Every structure is written in structure tokens, then in C-alpha cells.
Amino acid sequence: MAEQEARTERIAAAIDRVDGARPGAGAPTTKHRRMLESPYRFLRGSAQLFYADLADGVLRLPAGFDTPACTTAVLGDCHMGNFGFVTEKGSHGRHIAFVPTDFDEACIGRAGWDLMRLSVSLFVGAELARGILAGRYATDAFADLDGLAAASADDAEAAVRACLDSYAETCRRVIDNPMVRRTTLDRFARRHPLRRYLKKARKRAIGGKKFERxxxxxxxxxxxxxxxxxxxxxxxxxxxxxxxxxxxxxxxxxxxxxxxxxxxxxxxxxxxxxxxxxxxxxxxxxxxxxxxxxxxxxxxxxxxxxxxxxxxxxxxxxxxxxxxxxxxxxxxxxxxxxxxxxxxxxxxxxxxxxxxxxRHHARVSAEPEEICLAKRHVGQRMRDYAVACGTAAALAHARGDNRSVRFETAMADALDRERDGLIENARRYAEQVVADWQCFGRLMDRSGDG
Known part of the structure; x- marks a missing residue:
């Protein structure tokens, strides 16, 4: 009981520090109502708790990732919903690519932070999908849930593993040819889940047939x-x-x-x-x-x-x-x-x-449930998406320092040695996120409007 109370206080204090509103003390803010919708929304809205847990050892990054050689420009809030299509160079650019899209928490840091948060988000995304079908969480992404299947826990782990493998492979490609840093993800096979989002982005860019609407x-x-x-x-x-x-x-x-x-x-x-x-x-x-x-x-x-x-x-x-x-x-x-x-x-x-x-004219991204819920091949769909995220994250990190391939070598080696440890820690922390979301809900109930 004391441990649970301590965790509750930790959650409340972390949220209060950033939002200036303590959960359960007064009427809920718009942000807190949104975080109540699902564990995934909670994860998105509580990056400060994730990093506090990393700093205090509640969540552990395997030692191989926690070295100066694994330091670069990081995204900070690297989750599966913070990747999407934009036009390079901004609003009036022409080339559309799949890239990280949110930099509010960006800084110089350990690349493993991004990989851990991305991995946790894939596990929580699959939980979101299963919870939607079970009626635990709501979604606006689908008008009809009939015939949809949700990614399983095994699907989520396979997606995380594929994501990390694609990251490591991209690092090795940069080691072999540093010009790989100048590449982007801008083409996808016909059955790839991102293909339709790319088409949507092209229609919304300047000159596209849906630009005006x-x-x-x-x-x-x-x-x-x-x-x-x-x-x-x-x-x-x-x-x-x-x-x-x-x-x-x-x-x-x-x-x-x-x-x-x-x-x-x-x-x-x-x-x-x-x-x-x-x-x-x-x-x-x-x-x-x-x-x-x-x-x-x-x-x-x-x-x-x-x-x-x-x-x-x-x-x-x-x-x-x-x-x-x-x-x-x-x-x-x-x-x-x-x-x-x-x-x-x-x-x-x-x-x-x-x-x-x-504000990019053609910015388009997929909601997590759009990836983790599908009528067929949902596991493959999730893996394909995770591979794209892993590649995009690796390319972004690799551009943090163009002077050598020291960073890419360190990250590829760390993933070779300690990938399984990162996956297991991410899986456990995803379970912690769900428990924290439930705790957050109990806190919000105290306001009388949870």
C-alpha cells in the first residue's frame, strides 16, 4: 500500500510540475481529460514522468546505450504517433518524406531514450487496440469496428524487435556509406500500411488535387x-x-x-x-x-x-x-x-x-489504432510500420553529427549486445504505463469530474 501511495504521489507531482494543475485538485483541465481517454494518451501527455523514471532507475536503459558515444540530437518524445509525412523545407517544399514530426522535447541526449520510448509506445499501442475492441477505450479513427482484429502482445514484441533491427541496419548502412544520412523514406510498396498516407499527403501538397480543401x-x-x-x-x-x-x-x-x-x-x-x-x-x-x-x-x-x-x-x-x-x-x-x-x-x-x-500544408500521420487495428494481417501491418519508424529515427539520429560514424558504430554494437534487455524493459514499462493511467484515473475521480 505504501508503495502504491508513493507511486500515486510521484505521478501527481510530475504532472503538476509541468501542467500547473494537480490531478484531482479542482476541475480537470482539457489536457487531463484527454489523458484520461487511454494509456496511450497518458503516455503522450506525461513525458516528464517517463524521464523522471529513467533518471531514478524506475525504468532502466541497458548500460550499453548509456555512454557518451551513444549521444546525439534526440527527439525526446519519440512515440509511434510522432512520425508522419511532411514536405521537406516546410510549407512550400515539394519533396514529401516520412520523418519524425514533433520536437517539443528534443535535446542532446542518449539515443536509447528515443528507442525506449518508441518501443514502449508500440507495446502500449497494441494495448490500445485490444482495449478498443474490448470497450475499455474509445476511438474516433473508425466508424465501424466490425471485422477488425487487434495486434496481440506477441505482435507488439515482434514489431519492437523489427523496429530495433531496422534501426541497427540503418546504422550499419551509414557506417558503410555516410551519404545514407541524406536519404529519406519516400516510397512504399503497394501493400505497405503507409502507402495510402503518402498518397494523401501528395494530394494535400501545393499542386495536389485536394490542396484547397x-x-x-x-x-x-x-x-x-x-x-x-x-x-x-x-x-x-x-x-x-x-x-x-x-x-x-x-x-x-x-x-x-x-x-x-x-x-x-x-x-x-x-x-x-x-x-x-x-x-x-x-x-x-x-x-x-x-x-x-x-x-x-x-x-x-x-x-x-x-x-x-x-x-x-x-x-x-x-x-x-x-x-x-x-x-x-x-x-x-x-x-x-x-x-x-x-x-x-x-x-x-x-x-x-x-x-x-x-505549418506544413501536407502533414499527414497515422493514429496508433489505425496501425494496430486491421481486418487482416494486423501483425505484419504493425511490423511494417515499426520498421519505418526505426529507419526514420536512425536517419534523424545519424544527422546529429556528420564528422564520423562513431555514433552509428556504438549504437549498432549496443543493439547487437543488449537489444533483448531493452525490449524486456520496454515491455515491463508499458505495463507500468497502463497501471499509471489507472492510478491517474483514480486521482481524477477525486475531482468529481473524472
Whole structure:
């Protein structure tokens, strides 16, 4: 009982530190309601707990991964839902690739952190799928669950093993030919689960047949009496008070090429960073309208950043992590992307660090249940997806330092020696995540609105 109470306090304190709201004390926040939906949502929203457990030995990274040679630019929140398709170079890029898509927790760290978190997410993703069919969790990804099969525990372990094997193989390819770092995942076989998502992304890119209706820009903007403006969507966008709007326009204008045509506060975006303020800027040419004007415009996000979860847990690992929160995010993203976004910057405003970046027109990703639930071959589907994630993660990590192949050699060796230990620790921690989610639910029940 004492051990359970200690764990409950650990969970509550970790969440309170980042969110400024203790579970069960007062009305639940939007973020906490979302974390209540499933263990996977809980995992996404509690990266600080994952890293606290790593730092304190609750979760152990095998010793072979915990060496200076295994240090690189890491994603920080590396889970199966944080990979997807984007256009390289940002909104107006042309080449679409499958890559990591979230850098809010990015820093200089051990690559094994990313592999552990990705492996845990694959186990929890399979649990999510089984729980959906059993009625424990809900999903919006499917209108009809009839005929669907969920990935089993064995399927999940096979997917984790395939993911790690693909990571190691990519490291060996870089060792043999360092130019492999310049490659991307941009083609998939006809039966691969990612093929349809790639097709969807291509249709949403500039020049695609669904650009005006389905791209991030097309869904956000419309032509008004005075040109392009954000659509009126009260559950998604909120208009700013005049004084704040004037201040925001003045602060962010030097970072964008064209005029800020409109500006709104974005509501309900993300999970881990859900409660952090963010603004969307509609940027384009003055008086722009119609298809031609839309193709020249873009949505720019200005998002408040906080100290990354791994940096808080491991503050002395690398001096570069002492950079301001947004500055560090920009630094890491520019390292791990083959062709970094053309609009990617940072600033200080209103006493906080802000990340400024373009919102990719064609960004498309799969929800975990879309991979772990299928009518046939669900195990193979999950393995194929995991292999792509492992390859994409390895390529991103390999770009962290182009001077030698020391990192790739160390990681390939560590995986050869201690892969099984990492898999077993990830499986056990996935069980801990489910137990922690249940504990979180009991905490939230105390608010009377769980």
C-alpha cells in the first residue's frame, strides 16, 4: 500500500510540475481529460514522468546505450504517433518524406531514450487496440469496428524487435556509406500500411488535387471581403483582444516573408503541450485571394516552449541543453532534418520563449489504432510500420553529427549486445504505463469530474 501511495504521489507531482494543475485538485483541465481517454494518451501527455523514471532507475536503459558515444540530437518524445509525412523545407517544399514530426522535447541526449520510448509506445499501442475492441477505450479513427482484429502482445514484441533491427541496419548502412544520412523514406510498396498516407499527403501538397480543401492551409483559411483570413471556427480558433493582437503582429512580423493577413489563438492542439499558448499567423501577400493567393500563403505557428522533459531530468548531460527552450528546439530540428524548414526560428516575447515555424500544408500521420487495428494481417501491418519508424529515427539520429560514424558504430554494437534487455524493459514499462493511467484515473475521480 505504501508503495502504491508513493507511486500515486510521484505521478501527481510530475504532472503538476509541468501542467500547473494537480490531478484531482479542482476541475480537470482539457489536457487531463484527454489523458484520461487511454494509456496511450497518458503516455503522450506525461513525458516528464517517463524521464523522471529513467533518471531514478524506475525504468532502466541497458548500460550499453548509456555512454557518451551513444549521444546525439534526440527527439525526446519519440512515440509511434510522432512520425508522419511532411514536405521537406516546410510549407512550400515539394519533396514529401516520412520523418519524425514533433520536437517539443528534443535535446542532446542518449539515443536509447528515443528507442525506449518508441518501443514502449508500440507495446502500449497494441494495448490500445485490444482495449478498443474490448470497450475499455474509445476511438474516433473508425466508424465501424466490425471485422477488425487487434495486434496481440506477441505482435507488439515482434514489431519492437523489427523496429530495433531496422534501426541497427540503418546504422550499419551509414557506417558503410555516410551519404545514407541524406536519404529519406519516400516510397512504399503497394501493400505497405503507409502507402495510402503518402498518397494523401501528395494530394494535400501545393499542386495536389485536394490542396484547397484538405491541406492544413486550405482547411484553415478562406477568402473574405478583404482577402484571405482564418475561418470562423470557435472550437479551434479564438480572436485576440486588440492590444494583444497589435503586440503579436509587431513581435512576429520580422520573422515572416510577407504580410500577416490574420492572426488567431489556436485552441485544443496537441497533447503534451496542449495547455501552452500558441498563435496561428496567416501569412501571404496583401489582398491575396483565390487559388493563386492561397498557393502563395502559409500558416505560421508561434508556440510557447518550456524546458524539455529530458533536460529537466538530466540537466548536466550536455552544455548545449542550456540553450533557451525554443532555441534548443530549433537547434535540434535543424540538425536532424535532411532539409530543415525554411521558416524555423525562435524569440523571446512576454517573458517566455517562443518557437516560430511553418505549418506544413501536407502533414499527414497515422493514429496508433489505425496501425494496430486491421481486418487482416494486423501483425505484419504493425511490423511494417515499426520498421519505418526505426529507419526514420536512425536517419534523424545519424544527422546529429556528420564528422564520423562513431555514433552509428556504438549504437549498432549496443543493439547487437543488449537489444533483448531493452525490449524486456520496454515491455515491463508499458505495463507500468497502463497501471499509471489507472492510478491517474483514480486521482481524477477525486475531482468529481473524472
Amino acid at each position: 484538405k491541406s492544413s492551409l486550405g482547411k484553415a483559411a478562406a477568402s473574405g471581403p478583404n482577402g484571405l483570413c482564418f475561418r470562423e471556427r470557435p472550437n479551434r480558433y479564438r480572436r485576440l483582444e486588440p492590444a494583444l493582437e497589435e503586440s503579436a503582429r509587431a513581435a512576429f512580423r520580422p520573422y515572416v516573408d510577407d504580410t500577416i493577413l490574420d492572426i488567431v489563438e489556436r485552441l485544443g492542439q496537441g497533447t503534451g503541450s496542449l495547455e501552452l499558448p500558441r498563435y496561428y499567423l496567416l501569412v501571404g501577400r496583401e489582398g491575396a485571394t483565390g487559388t493563386a493567393g492561397l498557393a502563395m500563403a502559409q500558416v505560421v505557428e508561434a508556440k510557447q516552449q518550456r524546458v524539455a522533459a529530458p533536460v529537466h531530468a538530466f540537466p548536466d548531460l550536455d552544455p548545449r541543453n542550456s540553450l533557451g527552450a525554443a532555441h534548443l528546439t530549433v537547434h535540434i530540428q535543424r540538425r536532424v532534418q535532411r532539409e530543415p524548414d525554411l521558416l524555423l526560428d525562435q524569440m523571446e516575447w512576454q517573458g517566455a520563449h517562443w518557437l516560430i515555424r511553418s
